Amino acid sequence: MNAQERILARIREALTVPAPMPGSHGHGHDQGRVEVPAPVFAFQGRPVHVARAWLPPGGTTPEEQLTRFSAASAELKTDFRCVASEAEAHQQLRGIADSEGWKRVASHHSALTDAATTALGRPTLFTDGGYVPDDLEACEAGITTCDVLVAQTGSLVVNSRTSGGRALSVLPPHHVVLARRDQLVCDLTAAFQRLEELHGRNWPSMISLVTGPSRTGDIERILVLGAHGPKKLTVLMW
Amino acid sequence: MSNAAQQFLEAAGTITRNLRHRGLIQTALRKYEVARDRKKSAFNDWSSARQSAAETKWDAINHLDTYLTEFTSKIEARGTKVHWCPTGPEARDTIRGIIRDAKAKCVVKSKAMTAEEIHLNEALEKDGFEVVESDLGEYIVQLRKEPPYHIVFPAMHLTRDEISDLFERELGSAPTREPEELTMIARRALRRKYIQADVGITGANFAIAETGMVSITENEGNARLTAALPRVMITLLGIEKVLPKMEDLALFLPLLATAGAGQTVTGYNTLYGGPRQPGESDGPVEWHVVLLDNRRTELLADPEQRDALHCIRCGACLNVCPIFRNVGGHTYGTTYSGPVGSVITPHLRGLQDWKHLSNASSLCGACTEACPVKIDLHHHLLQNRRNAVGETPSWIERLAWRAHAFAVNTPALYQFGQEVARIVEPLRQRLQGTPLDPVKTWTSTRDLPPVAPESFKEWWRNRR
Numbered sequence: 001m002n003a004q005e006r007i008l009a010r011i012r013e014a015l016t017v018p019a020p021m022p023g024s025h026g027h028g029h030d031q032g033r034v035e036v037p038a039p040v041f042a043f044q045g046r047p048v049h050v051a052r053a054w055l056p057p058g059g060t061t062p063e064e065q066l067t068r069f070s071a072a073s074a075e076l077k078t079d080f081r082c083v084a085s086e087a088e089a090h091q092q093l094r095g096i097a098d099s100e101g102w103k104r105v106a107s108h109h110s111a112l113t114d115a116a117t118t119a120l121g122r123p124t125l126f127t128d129g130g131y132v133p134d135d136l137e138a139c140e141a142g143i144t145t146c147d148v149l150v151a152q153t154g155s156l157v158v159n160s161r162t163s164g165g166r167a168l169s170v171l172p173p174h175h176v177v178l179a180r181r182d183q184l185v186c187d188l189t190a191a192f193q194r195l196e197e198l199h200g201r202n203w204p205s206m207i208s209l210v211t212g213p214s215r216t217g218d219i220e221r222i223l224v225l226g227a228h229g230p231k232k233l234t235v236l237m238w
Numbered sequence: 239m240s241n242a243a244q245q246f247l248e249a250a251g252t253i254t255r256n257l258r259h260r261g262l263i264q265t266a267l268r269k270y271e272v273a274r275d276r277k278k279s280a281f282n283d284w285s286s287a288r289q290s291a292a293e294t295k296w297d298a299i300n301h302l303d304t305y306l307t308e309f310t311s312k313i314e315a316r317g318t319k320v321h322w323c324p325t326g327p328e329a330r331d332t333i334r335g336i337i338r339d340a341k342a343k344c345v346v347k348s349k350a351m352t353a354e355e356i357h358l359n360e361a362l363e364k365d366g367f368e369v370v371e372s373d374l375g376e377y378i379v380q381l382r383k384e385p386p387y388h389i390v391f392p393a394m395h396l397t398r399d400e401i402s403d404l405f406e407r408e409l410g411s412a413p414t415r416e417p418e419e420l421t422m423i424a425r426r427a428l429r430r431k432y433i434q435a436d437v438g439i440t441g442a443n444f445a446i447a448e449t450g451m452v453s454i455t456e457n458e459g460n461a462r463l464t465a466a467l468p469r470v471m472i473t474l475l476g477i478e479k480v481l482p483k484m485e486d487l488a489l490f491l492p493l494l495a496t497a498g499a500g501q502t503v504t505g506y507n508t509l510y511g512g513p514r515q516p517g518e519s520d521g522p523v524e525w526h527v528v529l530l531d532n533r534r535t536e537l538l539a540d541p542e543q544r545d546a547l548h549c550i551r552c553g554a555c556l557n558v559c560p561i562f563r564n565v566g567g568h569t570y571g572t573t574y575s576g577p578v579g580s581v582i583t584p585h586l587r588g589l590q591d592w593k594h595l596s597n598a599s600s601l602c603g604a605c606t607e608a609c610p611v612k613i614d615l616h617h618h619l620l621q622n623r624r625n626a627v628g629e630t631p632s633w634i635e636r637l638a639w640r641a642h643a644f645a646v647n648t649p650a651l652y653q654f655g656q657e658v659a660r661i662v663e664p665l666r667q668r669l670q671g672t673p674l675d676p677v678k679t680w681t682s683t684r685d686l687p688p689v690a691p692e693s694f695k696e697w698w699r700n701r702r
Contacts, residue, residue, distance in 0.1 A: 003322040014539035022292035051290035054283035165519035166466035188488035208508040214459040218375035219417040229459020
């Protein structure tokens with residue numbers, strides 16, 4: 001018997017005795033007689049569809065969702081800018097680049113990022129098809145698209161296939177995300193549904209839910225941004 | 239008394255008198271409590287969300303064989319190598335073999351309690367590999383050659399001054415009192431390591447059966463970098479980490495972050511489904527997932543305490559535990575401290591050696607109340623006590639209780655005992671606490687009330 005079979009056999013043997021459902025408070029005064037009560041939420045199918053209603057809300061209308069995303073961003077110290085048009089987004093991007101003095105940026109090819117990097121007009125490292133890590137590390141910003149944004153949590157989702165790989169959104173000190181209004185969804189449940197629609201048939205090797213710039217509280221529980229990942233996260237949405 | 243129990247008592251005796259330590263822990267945990275309560279109140283219904291999470295985990299653990307098989311077959315289909323390891327040493331040897339085959343020199347690691355559990359770093363360092371912890375807190379305790387103090391906040395027992403001194407000594411940096419500057423020192427020191435490292439080791443928070451993915455929760459981005467730049471990636475996870483479906487994360491990510499750190503969700507929650515896929519620009523070419531049993535199946539075989547495997551390692555029970563708050567994380571001498579550590583350590587490392595942890599509890603139930611997956615922690619502590627006594631009843635104790643039962647069931651004998659007690663009372667009072675006191679260990683820290691001059695029965699008789 002190999003290790004896999006050994007572990008599985010032990011698991012199956014252990015599971016021949018049923019265990020009580022949590023919340024039922026059967027604390028074993030009658031040893032050997034374990035009742036399995038029905039779940040408190042006798043869910044049909046999956047409990048998470050029920051649980052969704054109990055989580056922090058994400059807003060029902062697009063306006064409400066935008067307000068929530070904006071409020072969450074402010075708390076997370078994400079620089080969120082909702083602008084009127086793509087042209088205005090490019091203008092904002094140029095403004096940030098000038099004020100921070102970006103010499104070299106990194107990005108990947110897509111309709112949104114190509115237009116933005118062209119408008120920005122600075123030397124750009126494109127990560128598609130491979131790159132040298134030291135070169136990416138030397139860039140002042142990483143400009144990417146995203147799959148979906150989440151009003152409930154102020155998060156956005158990048159992946160390794162269509163957002164320029166695993167490192168682009170986390171190695172440069174400033175991560176800039178370009179997004180469209182219709183990419184904003186209510187909550188995490190909706191976000192996972194959107195991801196399933198986008199990638200369900202062929203998942204990228206990495207999908208990351210990014211919530212604010214990199215942070216740590218490891219020293220006296222005092223918040224510091226930019227622990228290992230980006231110190232700044234900017235979301236430009238139109 | 240076991241060695242571990244002796245050490246626990248000594249360490250607890252010392253540290254509870256350390257006011258500086260106490261102040262530091264109280265401040266840190268008060269900040270946590272404020273943040274956690276604020277985030278809890280953002281939930282529409284926190285307690286129902288917990289119940290739902292508990293039921294999802296119950297489903298996962300009570301069908302563990304099915305979900306594990308589904309998880310591994312899905313993840314293998316995308317080019318990941320899965321290693322099943324029944325014991326800690328087997329997992330260690332597997333990982334050493336992978337690193338040796340990769341001809342690696344430098345290994346960068348993100349936080350993994352399972353790696354602490356199997357003492358991975360010591361083993362790799364003995365082999366001559368450089369292993370760098372990349373989580374800031376873990377990096378600090380690694381430089382101090384110490385185990386993590388807390389499963390979520392590894393360096394919460396240190397002040398900024400101590401960390402500054404440490405960095406000055408170990409890294410040659412200039413002293414500073416700014417947490418931001420200290421963080422940047424670590425950032426600069428570790429940046430090169432991500433790029434140089436040949437192998438990256440991570441832990442995992444959840445294993446999704448439905449899609450064959452591993453979910454890693456963090457705030458700093460160090461796990462993201464560990465999983466992005468090195469050529470070979472190794473992920474070590476306990477077999478109990480499975481969740482049936484990807485959308486279960488919509489519940490578990492906020493629950494973990496709220497209970498664990500007082501955040502809505504943490505900074506990065508990343509799903510990994512394979513090594514670099516065709517058409518992707520980076521990522522490891524090899525990915526090894528190491529599944530660790532290490533006596534988790536023993537816990538699984540105990541239906542009474544099986545729900546302890548529902549634990550998502552958020553640390554909430556540690557943060558609210560009056561014992562943890564007084565004795566601190568290192569006193570336990572275990573990988574997992576606090577209430578959940580006291581519950582599971584006897585299963586993982588032997589009941590008789592670790593039963594003292596279940597006695598070091600006020601049974602207040604704060605842990606059970608705090609647990610986001612509703613593990614019945616304080617009752618499990620009681621069950622451990624019962625099981626420990628049931629396993630090895632001491633003959634002296636058994637004899638003493640039998641004699642006691644006989645005496646209290648025989649009125650004449652009981653009466654006689656009372657008379658004798660009253661006569662020897664003045665002598666007993668004089669002896670109490672002196673070396674001649676036979677129960678000195680008990681009476682040195684407790685009062686023994688004097689024997690009453692008359693019993694209730696006598697008082698009643700005289701009254702009539």
